[in-house]
């Protein structure tokens with residue numbers, strides 16, 4: 001995935017599974033993760049198959065993950081400095 005339009009928003013550091021990842025402040029978290037090459041956000045509860053953001057508009061629930069200790073939809077959660085994201089352990 002590649003950003004087509006650059007703007008003046010700053011890069012901030014977020015933590016993803018304990019690793020520092022640079023992301024653009026205000027981007028949807030699902031977009032920031034995709035730009036960082038993290039398309040797999042969780043596993044399906046039944047088959048354990050990889051799941052990732054699908055609709056990018058808050059409908060499918062495929063992007064639900066832990067953000068700062070609470071379950072959130074990554075596509076509706078804006079990136080902010082220091083946020084802690086946990087991809088492991090979300091069914």
Ligand code: FES
Pocket residue numbers: 030052053054055056057058059060061062063064073074075076
């Ligand atoms: S990608 Fe569908 S709810 Fe987030």
